[in-house]
């Protein structure tokens with residue numbers, strides 16, 4: 312690997328203008344005590360930095376790049392779209408086309424609204440849940456991340472967990488007080504909180520497959536319990552599938568676990584690498600959103616034609632490629648099995664959970680079922696492993712509290728190289 316000289320210079324300059332030199336905290340690499348490579352371009356499964364390094368990419372822009380970078384069809388469609396103007400602030404047929412594709416894959420989303428980020432989608436879904444039920448309290452799970460809006464930045468995962476500020480300064484006590492955070496996978500805690508104040512709870516929001524405290528799978532009875540209890544008490548169940556949608560199954564966790572939530576949030580993949588997200592659910596609930604109803608939510612760039620175009624092309628490929636999800640899951644399994652084998656040979660205790668094309672790695676002897684377990688894993692070992700992988704040309708998320716992603720562009724050779732690198736990294 313070339314020394315990160317140009318990247319280091321670019322980073323010092325960036326730091327003058329932006330907190331930590333970045334526009335999203337985890338990108339700063341401060342959790343792994345090194346400078347981040349500054350990126351020049353990316354293609355397929357590879358990402359290239361300004362120092363001339365070429366990495367195999369398992370970050371995939373933190374999830375969206377399920378087709379790999381610069382997919383030809385997506386790029387061609389974007390080129391044509393950009394020639395027609397970049398934003399109108401007026402309705403287009405593209406928005407309906409994307410909504411129709413989303414509904415085909417997520418039938419529970421009868422009516423939906425396009426927004427620009429996952430944060431907006433979850434924030435808006437919470438407002439709809441409160442407006443619809445006339446209640447104020449929200450239940451979330453410790454270590455789940457639902458973007459950075461105030462009421463959801465309480466005991467949050469992802470960068471918030473990496474930087475040890477799970478509840479952020481600037482979130483008022485009044486706001487935080489309406490958010491009840493309980494451990495993931497803990498059905499007793501769910502039942503208990505509903506028994507105490509179930510009639511005040513507007514919604515339970517959950518990452519049905521949690522990807523922001525590292526990857527943590529739901530235990531068998533967890534999601535069914537959420538469905539049952541929310542229904543009983545008249546609260547809404549919100550599946551935040553911004554990360555796991557299109558990945559754990561094409562139709563997300565709701566398809567895989569056969570549970571119909573009241574509201575769903577999608578993001579990341581739905582924009583095909585451009586800023587786009589959506590929230591939606593039954594017509595009964597969603598018709599309360601303005602201008603059909605009184606719950607207000609809007610956006611200057613919402614439904615942006617470029618974002619719609621990238622989303623449409625991406626979803627069409629997912630739908631039209633025979634066995635897309637199965638193939639991608641198999642690729643991921645090959646990688647995960649290889650990593651497990653290398654860890655075993657090196658005598659290193661790891662947990663490498665997988666869900667579809669998502670996987671994670673914890674240096675731990677115990678299975679990871681919630682945020683406390685994740686925190687107990689050995690982060691020093693992770694850091695050493697991460698650095699060795701980077702030096703060997705493998706680009707991973709710089710924190711054990713993140714999930715890694717395989718794209719359809721990853722080749723057998725990429726995966727073999729990654730497994731080889733891991734054998735060195737495990738003994739680093």
Ligand SMILES: *Cc1c(COP(=O)(O)O)cnc(C)c1O
Nearest residue numbers: 428429430456457458551553554
């Ligand atoms: C990434 C993510 C979000 C936030 O999306 P942004 O586009 O970063 O605002 C929300 N929920 C989940 C589960 C996510 O993974």
